[in-house]
Amino acid sequence: xxxxxxxxLIGPMSDAQLTQELDDAVTLHCLTCPQCSQELHTQKTMRTxxxxxxxxxxxxxxxxxxxxxxxxxxxxxxHFHGTASVSANQTQYQLPIxxxxx
Amino acid sequence: xxxxxxxxxIERFQRGDHKAMELLVDHxxxxxxxxxxxxxxxxxxxxxxVQDALIKSFERAYQFRGTPSSFGAWLxxxxxxxxxxxxxxxRFPFAxxxxxxxxxAPVQPDSNLHALLWSAFERMxxxxxxxxxxxxxxxxxxxxxxxxxxxxTAAISSQLYRARRRLRDEMxxxxxxxxxxx
Ligand SMILES: [Zn+2]
Numbered sequence: 001x002x003x004x005x006x007x008x009l010i011g012p013m014s015d016a017q018l019t020q021e022l023d024d025a026v027t028l029h030c031l032t033c034p035q036c037s038q039e040l041h042t043q044k045t046m047r048t049x050x051x052x053x054x055x056x057x058x059x060x061x062x063x064x065x066x067x068x069x070x071x072x073x074x075x076x077x078x079h080f081h082g083t084a085s086v087s088a089n090q091t092q093y094q095l096p097i098x099x100x101x102x
Numbered sequence: 103x104x105x106x107x108x109x110x111x112i113e114r115f116q117r118g119d120h121k122a123m124e125l126l127v128d129h130x131x132x133x134x135x136x137x138x139x140x141x142x143x144x145x146x147x148x149x150x151x152v153q154d155a156l157i158k159s160f161e162r163a164y165q166f167r168g169t170p171s172s173f174g175a176w177l178x179x180x181x182x183x184x185x186x187x188x189x190x191x192x193r194f195p196f197a198x199x200x201x202x203x204x205x206x207a208p209v210q211p212d213s214n215l216h217a218l219l220w221s222a223f224e225r226m227x228x229x230x231x232x233x234x235x236x237x238x239x240x241x242x243x244x245x246x247x248x249x250x251x252x253x254x255t256a257a258i259s260s261q262l263y264r265a266r267r268r269l270r271d272e273m274x275x276x277x278x279x280x281x282x283x284x
Contacts, residue, residue, distance in 0.1 A: 011263035015237075039267075046266035050238035053219050059139070060132045061149075069131065069153050073123060076157055077164070080120040 001025050006036045014043035109169045116164060123160060130174060131156070133240055134181050140235060141185040141228070142192070151188055155181035175242075175249035182232070182250060221280070222272035230265040237262050 006029045012018055013026050030037040061069075074080070114122035131152065138155075139148035159177045163170060170176050223231060232251060236242045237258070242250075244258045251258065 011259060042270050043263060043266055046269050047238050049215075049219055050223075050234050050266075050269070051241070053216050054223065054235060054239040055136060059136050061135050061152075065149055066127070066131060069127060069156055070124065072153060072157060073127070073160060074120075076161065077118070077120070077123070080118045080123065082120045 001029050003029075003033060003036055006030070006033070007039060010036065010040050010043055013040065014047055108173055112163055112169050112173050115160070116166075116169075126160075126173065127156060130177055134177065137178060137235065137240070138181050138185045140231070141182070142188050147188055147192070148185075151181060151185045155184050158184075172246050172249060175246040178236070178242075178246075179250040179252075186228075218273055218276055219269075221276045222269055225272050225276070226265070226268060229261065230268060233258060233262045234265050234269065238266075 006026055009018060009022060009026050013023055018026065026036075026040070030040050108126075111122045111126050115126065134152045134155065135145075135148055138151045139145060142148050142151060155177060158180050159173070162176070162180075163173060223234070226234075229251070233247060236247045236250065237244060244262070245255045248255045248258045253261075
């Protein structure tokens with residue numbers, strides 16, 4: 001496998017999209033090719049960095065905001081079954097009032 | 103969310119099942135807020151955009167014949183265009199992102215690396231930021247990101263691989279000019 005072919009496979013490899021056979025072939029090539037090895041390192045490192053640092057998982061919507069959204073949606077679809085519940089807590093979804101139009 | 107499960111929820115929603123709509127909202131709302139806040143820069147504006155996007159998407163899904171191939175991609179696509187419109191109204195260039203309190207991520211133990219990454223990321227184009235954010239941070243499929251950005255799956259893949267290289271170069275540049283960061 002030459003550098004040109006390996007360079008096309010490095011991206012998919014960093015996303016774990018290659019078959020084991022192709023994955024092994026790229027790994028083997030990178031052992032002896034500093035340029036491709038560097039590219040593989042870049043793709044894997046940047047992917048991990050972005051994944052670990054760019055999303056603030058603590059940034060979530062508030063219950064008040066969620067309820068506001070559900071109220072707007074209920075206003076838009078008033079004839080839906082069980083529009084009474086807007087609770088964020090799934091366990092509180094009980095006895096929905098049937099508002100279906102005939 | 104698995105596509106088959108999402109399809110079932112959409113079908114239930116189209117039959118007027120409120121619970122299905124609620125489950126879809128719960129699945130997407132936090133990720134949407136994180137995505138949009140990065141574009142518009144404030145939580146208040148992001149919340150308006152997300153709410154509008156949810157309503158538009160459900161209206162469209164309700165009127166749609168059949169099941170959309172990916173409701174999530176649809177939702178993000180509408181949120182993105184609404185957010186970009188809002189951003190244009192605010193005349194808020196991408197380079198100003200550092201000033202925004204709402205999206206400055208919490209301080210982490212390796213905060214030098216964290217700061218360096220953010221600093222470099224903020225200097226990238228909106229397209230680069232979007233592919234990196236959706237593919238690598240939110241783990242979306244390249245096909246779904248293609249729907250969101252109106253490009254082919256192959257185009258998204260190559261843009262992502264180029265964006266990762268540009269991010270590395272930008273981090274190296276930032277590190278050079280701001281040695282106190284790292
Ligand atoms: Zn090579």
